[in-house]
Amino acid sequence: MWICTKCGRDFKSENQSHFCIDPPTTIDAYIAAQPEPVQPFLNLVRDTIRSVLPDAEERISWRMPTYWKDHNIIHFAAHKNHIGLYPGPEAIVHFSD
Ligand SMILES: [Zn+2]
Structure with a gap:
């Protein structure tokens, strides 16, 4: 323990x-709560997603930064030794080849 x-x-x-403390409710707060060396990488992921999904709403869903437009499109999350990127099923099908 x-x-x-x-x-x-x-x-x-x-x-x-x-x-x-309480889980963050905005992506800004989520990134600010991560270790400082990781924050530039999270901002890079965020900026990249925003550039291709300018109309998507930023929110926290499943405790992760999420891009939403009618449904959750993609999430990302900081882990101890990596950043996870979680697209929805459409992207997995689209890029399956
Ligand atoms: Zn603690």
Whole structure:
């Protein structure tokens, strides 16, 4: 068991990634809550998505930055050692080849 020294919550694994305070409700807050060295990469992902989905609404869904227009189009998320990119099923079908 590991106890976060900032918020006092206990976790099964050491240095478990979590939000010490309430989860962020905006993408700005989400990125600001990540480790500083990771933030430029998250901003790059965000800027890239915004450039191709200018009409999509930014929101937090499933605790991840999400681009939404009638439905969730794509999410991204910071993990301990990588950034996850989660497109919807249409993109997976489109790029399956
Ligand atoms: Zn904590």
